[in-house]
Amino acid sequence: MEYKGHKLKKGKFITPFNEILTQIGKEEQWYLGRLPEYIWMALIYKSNSRKKSFQLIESILYELNKYLPPGDNHPKISNILKLSEEKQKKFYEYLLTKVDKNILSPLTIIVSYSVSRTFAKYFSSNKDTLEEKTSKLEETLKEFSSQHSNQTTDLRYLIFFYMHLKNRIIMPAQHLELIEQYPLLEHDNPLMAMIRPTIRTLEMVSPSFEKNIDITYLELFWERMSELSECELFQIKFDVEDLTDKKESLEKTYKELKYFTDLFHTTSPLNNKMLVLLGIATFSYKRFLELVEFNLYNTITGRSITRSLIENYIMMKYLLLREEDKENIWEEYQYYGLGQFKLITERYEDSGNIYPNSHVDYKYIGLLVEEYKSKNFIDMDLNYFGSHNIKKKAEMVNESDLYKHLYDYDSIYEHGLWGAIRESSLLKCDTASHQFHCVPDIENQQNLKSVWHDSKMLMQKTLELLKELYGYPYHLEEIQNGKN
Structure with missing residues (x-):
C-alpha cells in the first residue's frame, strides 16, 4: 500500500527519502551543522555583488587549498582553526589583501582570543559594537537558513568548488562543464533550474566524505550565539468569531431539537430507537451549547467538541445502517455504554476510593448502571461497539471525508499528540541564533482557527438526520417567521 509515494511498513507510512537514506544527524544538517562552518564565506559573499563575490571567494579558496591538508575536503572554519599558527598567519595575511577585516570581525565574538589568538588578532575590530557584530551574524544566519534559496545555493556552489579543487568530485565531463557555468549565469537563466538541484545534491552528500565530524566548533558557535541574543517570539493570530449569528443559530437548533423531544414525549415515549437517537443528538447539542456559551471557537476544547x-x-448513521441486521441494536448500544460505566465502578469497588476528590461520582454512575437491569446481567465489552472502529464506521456510512479531513485532526488534539501541542501550545522564536526553537505559550498568546463553521455544519447534519426519519413541519416554521 502506498500514499503519495510513501510505503506502508509495519503500520507506518515511510517517506521515499527514508527508504534510501539514513536519518541525517544535526551536525550533517545544513542550517545546524554546515552553515556555521561556512559563515565566514557567507559574510564575504554578502559584502560584494554576486559576480564579484564568486571571483573573490574562488581566489581565496585557491589559496586555502595550499594550506589545508589532503584529508580536509571542506573549507570549514573549524579546519582553518586547526592549522598551525604559522599557516593560519599566512592565510589570514592573504585574506586581508582581499577583504577588509571588518567583514570577518563579527566572527571574533565566537572565535575569541581564548579560542584562537591568531584569528582574533587578525580580525578583531572596534568599529562595531558587540551588539552590532551579533546582529550581523544573526542576519547572515537568517539569510542563508533556507538550503534551497538562490543565495544559499551560491554558497553551496563555492563548497562544491573547493571539493572539486581537492579532486573529490568525480562526474561526467559534460555535467561538470554545465556546473562550472553556474557563477557566470543569472538565476533567471533556464539552465539554472537544472544546475541548482545538482549543486544542492552534491553539497548535501558532502558530509559522507568525512570520516569523523568534529562538532567542537559547532557547539561553541551555537552556545555563544544563544547567549548573546534574545528570543523574538511570534504567534499566528486567527480571527475571533463574530458572535452576531451564533445566538440565532443556537436558538434555531434548540427549536428544532425541542420539536423532536416533544414528539418523543407525546407519541413514542417508550421507543428505544427514538430515545437513543435523541439522546445522542442532545449530547451533541449540549457540546454545541458549551462551544457557543463559553466562546470556545478558537480553543483546544473547541476541537474536542467538534x-x-x-x-x-x-x-447515529451507523446504528441506522445496522438496524436492518440487528433489531435490538438500540438496546445493545445502551448496554454497551452502561457496560463501560460498570467497568469503572467495578475497578472502584476493587481498589477503593483512591481519588477522594475525583470528578467521577462512582456511586451515582453505579445507580445508572442498574437503572433498569441488575449489573449481574450487564456485560463489559472491551471491543469497539459493533466490532468496528470509528474509521470503519465512517466508511460504512459514506462519511470517510469527515473522518479523514476533520476527525483525525481533532483526535490528535484529544490525545495530546505532538502536532497538537506544537500548533496550540508553543510559540516560535524567530531568532536565527536560537535555531528557531520553540517556547511554551504559558501566557496563552496563541489562538487557533475557529471550529464554528465545522461544528455548525455537524449540528445541522445531525438534525437533518432526525428530520429525514421523523419529518419536520417546515411550514409552521415559515408561518412563525412571518413568511407566506
Missing part, C-alpha cells in the same frame, strides 16, 4: 459531534453523527 470531534465529539463528528463521532456522534457517524454513530
Whole structure:
C-alpha cells in the first residue's frame, strides 16, 4: 500500500527519502551543522555583488587549498582553526589583501582570543559594537537558513568548488562543464533550474566524505550565539468569531431539537430507537451549547467538541445502517455504554476510593448502571461497539471525508499528540541564533482557527438526520417567521 509515494511498513507510512537514506544527524544538517562552518564565506559573499563575490571567494579558496591538508575536503572554519599558527598567519595575511577585516570581525565574538589568538588578532575590530557584530551574524544566519534559496545555493556552489579543487568530485565531463557555468549565469537563466538541484545534491552528500565530524566548533558557535541574543517570539493570530449569528443559530437548533423531544414525549415515549437517537443528538447539542456559551471557537476544547459531534453523527448513521441486521441494536448500544460505566465502578469497588476528590461520582454512575437491569446481567465489552472502529464506521456510512479531513485532526488534539501541542501550545522564536526553537505559550498568546463553521455544519447534519426519519413541519416554521 502506498500514499503519495510513501510505503506502508509495519503500520507506518515511510517517506521515499527514508527508504534510501539514513536519518541525517544535526551536525550533517545544513542550517545546524554546515552553515556555521561556512559563515565566514557567507559574510564575504554578502559584502560584494554576486559576480564579484564568486571571483573573490574562488581566489581565496585557491589559496586555502595550499594550506589545508589532503584529508580536509571542506573549507570549514573549524579546519582553518586547526592549522598551525604559522599557516593560519599566512592565510589570514592573504585574506586581508582581499577583504577588509571588518567583514570577518563579527566572527571574533565566537572565535575569541581564548579560542584562537591568531584569528582574533587578525580580525578583531572596534568599529562595531558587540551588539552590532551579533546582529550581523544573526542576519547572515537568517539569510542563508533556507538550503534551497538562490543565495544559499551560491554558497553551496563555492563548497562544491573547493571539493572539486581537492579532486573529490568525480562526474561526467559534460555535467561538470554545465556546473562550472553556474557563477557566470543569472538565476533567471533556464539552465539554472537544472544546475541548482545538482549543486544542492552534491553539497548535501558532502558530509559522507568525512570520516569523523568534529562538532567542537559547532557547539561553541551555537552556545555563544544563544547567549548573546534574545528570543523574538511570534504567534499566528486567527480571527475571533463574530458572535452576531451564533445566538440565532443556537436558538434555531434548540427549536428544532425541542420539536423532536416533544414528539418523543407525546407519541413514542417508550421507543428505544427514538430515545437513543435523541439522546445522542442532545449530547451533541449540549457540546454545541458549551462551544457557543463559553466562546470556545478558537480553543483546544473547541476541537474536542467538534470531534465529539463528528463521532456522534457517524454513530447515529451507523446504528441506522445496522438496524436492518440487528433489531435490538438500540438496546445493545445502551448496554454497551452502561457496560463501560460498570467497568469503572467495578475497578472502584476493587481498589477503593483512591481519588477522594475525583470528578467521577462512582456511586451515582453505579445507580445508572442498574437503572433498569441488575449489573449481574450487564456485560463489559472491551471491543469497539459493533466490532468496528470509528474509521470503519465512517466508511460504512459514506462519511470517510469527515473522518479523514476533520476527525483525525481533532483526535490528535484529544490525545495530546505532538502536532497538537506544537500548533496550540508553543510559540516560535524567530531568532536565527536560537535555531528557531520553540517556547511554551504559558501566557496563552496563541489562538487557533475557529471550529464554528465545522461544528455548525455537524449540528445541522445531525438534525437533518432526525428530520429525514421523523419529518419536520417546515411550514409552521415559515408561518412563525412571518413568511407566506
